[in-house]
Amino acid sequence: SPRPRKHFIETAIDEDLQAGKFEAVHTRFPPEPNGYLHIGHAKSICLNFGLAKNYGGTCNLRFDDTNPSKEETEYVESIQEDVRWLGFQWDELQYASDYFEQLYEWAERLIEKGKAYVCELSAEQTREYRGTLTEPGKNSPYRDRDPKENLDLFRRMKAGEFPDGSKTLRAKIDMASPNLNLRDPVMYRIMKAHHHRTGDRWCIYPMYDWAHGQSDSIEGISFSICTLEFENHRPLYDWYCDSLEIHHPRQIEFARLNLTYTVMSKRKLLQLVKEKHVGGWDDPRMPTISGLRRRGYTPESIRNFCADVGVAKFNSTIDVVRLENSIREHLNRVAPRRMAVMDPIKLTITNWPKDKVEMCSVINNPEDESAGKREVPFSGHLLIQQEDFREEAPRKFFRLKKGGAVRLRGAFIIDCHDVVKDDDGNVIEILCTYDPETRSGQDQSGRKVKGTIHWVSADHASEIEVRDYDRLFGVENPDAAEEGKTFLDYLNPDSLTVRTAFVEPALAEAQIGDRVQFERVGYFVVDPDSKAGSLVMNRIVGLRDTWGK
Template sequence: MSEERSLNFIEQIIEDDIANGVNDGRVLTRFPPEPNGYLHIGHAKSIVLNFGLAQKYNGKTNLRFDDTNPVTEDTEYVDSIKEDIRWLGFEWDKELYASDYFDQMYEFAVELIKKGLAYVEDATSEQIAASKGTPTTPGTPTPARSRSVEENLDLFERMRKGEFKDGEKTLRAKIDLASPNMHMRDPIMYRIKHAHHHRTGDKWCIYPMYDFAHGQSDSIENITHSVCTLEFIPHRPLYDWFIKELEIFPSHQYEFARLNLNYTVMSKRKLKQLVAENYVSGWDDPRMPTISGLRRRGYTAASIRGLCERVGVQKRDNMIDVGLLEFCIREELNRTANRVMAVLDPVKLVITNYPEGQVEEMTAENNPEDASAGSRTLHFSNTLYIEREDFMEEPPKKFFRLGPGLHVRLKNAYIIKGESVEKDADGNITTIYATYLPESKSGGDHSGMTVKGTIHWVSAAHAATAEVRVYDRLFKSENPNAEEGDFKDFINPDSLQVIKEAYVEPGLLKAQPGDRFQFMRKGYFTVDPDSTAEKVVFNRTVTLKDAWAKVNK
């Protein structure tokens, strides 16, 4: 954002470090996603922060995949993560993987065993949890804690060779079973997983835990500022302990508040459920909070970066209103999106006194916010489509659209007067009949008449057919995570409405996936990748105004 702002607390730390010559003034951050799902908008905040800090202080950022769990990881996720980061406008210095360091981490573990600071455990995960005690009562040592260094070295080597089954053994750090921090009560460093790894294949059957792999990876890369979210505050003493005992480069961890949005969920586990159980069409469903879903819905990288800057970097978690994200994209698209006319719920309008067969060309401004956007030509004829909601047979007072005896202006065209209607056997209006004022043409109106309403339209003979997907918020609950019961019970049943036959200006047939438009009076829409040469598909990005602002107020 252009206006001056005060430094956030991490920027202040970095500036103090630079001033004091810490790490010779060098700044190296990292973004360390686990490749077990698609990135969501919460990750976007971390990306913007880590890459932004490096850019501001003439540093660099590594992209390091935390690929220590072969069961859940896939190259599909690796590829999607790289695409999302680049789309957000950032480029990393080095592409690295925790698996690059598996040999080094193994040696680190051996070193800790030799120092008497790690041991091979026989107990199950349940037994380990029980032996750790509670936050107010100390843990009790298992028999394995007193094993000799030699026995531990032998067992750990046998773990590596695959002599034991999954869960049969673990490697634990030997720290303090009475620590008030439960993470320091002999945490697990390695577990056995006989699973194929997407990069190392079947070389390993033991894999380091996050708490052991993360700090050591930071240290190996000489990361100066390891920025993560607040839930890792209790993990920081363990992060520091491993680095101290291994006597390696002293990377340091700093924590900030994650981005939480209302009306959505951002747990990867829950997002996976939505995909696997077909509540959404995939990770890039436009209702998903994933970066790929937001991109497909029509959000821009600038609007997401703008949200992250507006939210700022805080030390306390809070809930951000999704309306702020919608404001960011509205603000951008109002400046940049061309205006077009699209009729989503069409009813036929026949202008009875306009010459049948005559076609008139009207000039329309593409974007009143951008003079350089130019203009386009619209074709006008005696048969049009208008929105069904723009006509009422028995209109109430202050209804400034079309009805019997009511006048309204057709955008960029003429003033018309409603006359009569034709209905089908069920009483539904099929055709509206109107007359026009020939002297009321836009840009040269000599009718002397002033009307309060203007409606949009498309010529029936020239209109193109389009599919329009009207997306809304995926959840009807402001905080589905806090609701009792299954979070999926609070999915909004009206989060998607598919309009198979909307009518749009014919020029939109040339629109390409990703192109964005304002459908006059309807909202902002983008072209979906499902579009073909024969049929264009539009996704609604956002309404023109916040339709949820007064809900539940």
Template sequence: MASETNETREKSLNFLEEIIEESIAGGETRIQTRFPPEPNGYLHIGHAKSICINFGLAKKYGGKCNLRFDDTNPVKEDVEYVDSIKRDIQWLGFQWELERYASDYFDQLYEWAVVLIKKGLAYVDDQTQDEIRENRGTVSVPGTPSPWRDRSVEENLDLFTRMKNGEFPDGAKVLRAKIDMAHPNMLFRDPIMYRIIHAEHHRTGDKWCIYPMYDYAHGQSDSIERITHSICTLEFDVHRPLYDWFIQALDIFPSHQYEFARLNLTYTMMSKRKLLKLVQEGAVMGWDDPRMPTICALRRKGYTPASVRNFAEMVGVAKRDNVIDLGKLEYCVREDLNRVAQRRMAVLNPLKVVITNYEDDKTELFTAINNPEDEAAGTRQVPFSKVIWIERDDFMENPPKKFFRLSPGGEVRLRYSYLIKCEEVVKDEGGNITELRCTYDPMSGGGSSSDGRRVKGVIHWVSAADAVEAEIRLFNPLFTKEDPDDVAEGQTWEDNLNPESMIKITGYLEPSLRDIPVGRAVQFERVGYFCPDTDSTPGHLVFNRTVTLKDSWAKINK
């Protein structure tokens, strides 16, 4: 039995967990990971998976996870992004051990660059970026060595010092590692370590005018923090040999990099550059537009941290890139909201119902359950009056068999309250139904009827006199194709934008919805999950559709 248990446990481990357990079995006494975002944009759902992996592995194995900002390009970075990243990580439910920045290590990185120059493993190159690119060669053609590749150590040290001191303009010189211009891995063909950028850094001000490249700074920053498992997405696997080369050349703490498949979602664009274009061109309302894949957008839309964490666990950790159905993310959101979200009644496609035998000025309060999945959620009082709104789809003039909602001469129960019977259908001159006139059974309140008859249909409603009018935003996928980059000749990915990704309608809500906090999703009974938007004001409520009750759009589009 024990062996079966162990075998089951082994099968449940992902490959990163297997690596860590092998490290522990080999004598590793501490596990240290890090999450290293660039502060040049907002995090998206792919980053959320990486956050869950890095922080989750540290937690599982009793280790620690640092937050380290890769702030090596002052031109693109901003404190706004730093703050948003920290907010997103904490919203997901994680807390870092140490908050660090690559800029914390600029002095050390500079000293190590000097060490490499002295070892003959780095040199100052006067070529332009275009010349360096042209002379790098191709996969099948070796690169051409720089004319300045064989400068003396003394000359390189002098020029590098002068680069640091600001004597040269942007682009005039770079520091390159001296490795192998014929190496099959293109990244080994004398990669750039430092470039000149005369720009103020958000943390170091104007102290530096040379900044390290990612491939030079990343591994050494890991080493300084004594990271045991540097976990990156799969596109960095080709960078790993260079990561190891710098560490070995400097003879410093041997951090090691491991790669997992990045998260790709159907109907979703993850390119930071393309997302920025959507924002700049006004195709969306901003980085936190609920149609965007950013974490701040998911939060605004009403997603819960638990649902995102559950999704990351569901998709798992793979070694090969794949595309995950967006429906899986929405499934996780539904599952969590079904458990935690309170229920409310709202009518989004209203049809007026007048209850003719109900007193004109009378208002009653009925007790409604807040969440049948959670007894502790309690109940609330819902007002009822002579005129109510119901969903237009809950009435059919000529219903088919097994239509258990309202029809002429038919009865239906109003949720939590009375049975009503449709006596008359009122139409306008164009034949459109404008109103139903019904009677109610005064003895049927609370779930029973005067003669003991049973009615199958139960529909939701809102008292017209007490209803809160609100703008309802119905969100659909931002793109019409599973792969937004799948375009016909002469088209661009922007041609795949969904013109119906946001539909605005007016809905009528029960009065308790006026007090729901912004961002907290509730279930509109029989309709879907919705939450108040940040655009809401006391005089104008706005609700976003978080997710439908069922995965209807995916079936339609397929």
């Protein structure tokens, strides 16, 4: 397909490179290690790593680990695994916490320049003094302390002399600025907390805005790409770099990815995990990368989805059907076809020689000739889907009915002549004859039938567990909860149905992570819960978008 028109970030990069503002494209993906990555992060990953690749530049993975209270090593590891799985390799792996010393020195530099001060207002007072969008803020009574005193107090903050929350370091900018972020933002707070990497070495921790841009600068980032909610933080980003007279990256904002029928905030995802509404971060219903991986999504399908959604300047919500279509489209090309019967009924071929087994050669993937064929055992005792048979059916029912004929995929045309019923009158067995002249691929009979159905040989099939997943939430936007409700009230109670399926013997060799198309049913993946001899498969997505119909 032709390369799409450049998006606004590429245009901005082109301008800056041409103007000589930067020599190369250095981007970074900066997650806070306070949860697992989700599909929104995938968009940011594809964008940052993708730009570096397209421009022959570099992209760092940087852990924005400046808030010790919510961060854990488990997250640091899962994030690396997920970025790699998506198909990207960082140039440098960095931790903002490694810059604590440098940040501290720079803070002292701002104090010396009279651009930062130690403030003793409480958190609540600080908020009050800050003013509102319509009202200017008030100067803190500590704002005009002289640099010497500030330096002394700041050093003692660092030394642990003061209790948590008793003092902050604030940038001295403009309490009347129309931009609230510029009303003397807090740079450091006192927090005697254990950090997952720096241990107990620090008891003052930098605020996000102070740490983020400086980390970008230290790494020589040229384009600091972030989501729209940081647009009005950009003046502060610029103020810090300018005041320190350090390398000054260009911040560019783009719209977050939102998806229907799910939530994407890490706080909410954590709550789903902690309260056991799902089996874990990698539950196949979660919008996390690890959940999508376990669900059976391929890295390629996620990358294609992100490219297809594109980069925008305005927030919007993307229909999850587009994500589902991206995996359908990929698996249609690459997934081998197999036969599985979910809701079986016996079908006996009355003219088949007793105990005879014949192998049928069945095409693995009509979209990919190189996938070849496989041998599927055919016998006189078969299973088909109940829904593929009706004793009496309207003319347009192209599956099997009494007195009718159908083709068994890869095998023969069969004619149904009778049924066996239980005492209640339910059909429990279908009796058919096969037509030996109609073997698939060698059919010289000239017979035509309208329908083809799938089947398995009852004695050769293995029984597996199938987990049929549906959307985690029953409404498009669970974030928009009605009064008195939370997003949890919109969980879909039927998001998981466990069934049994009978599958052809070729599945016996399937490995964890293998994906197949069960013909006429959907795409499935082998779940890590599988054990030798007891396969568990997750439904990735149905063949067509039939949700809600």
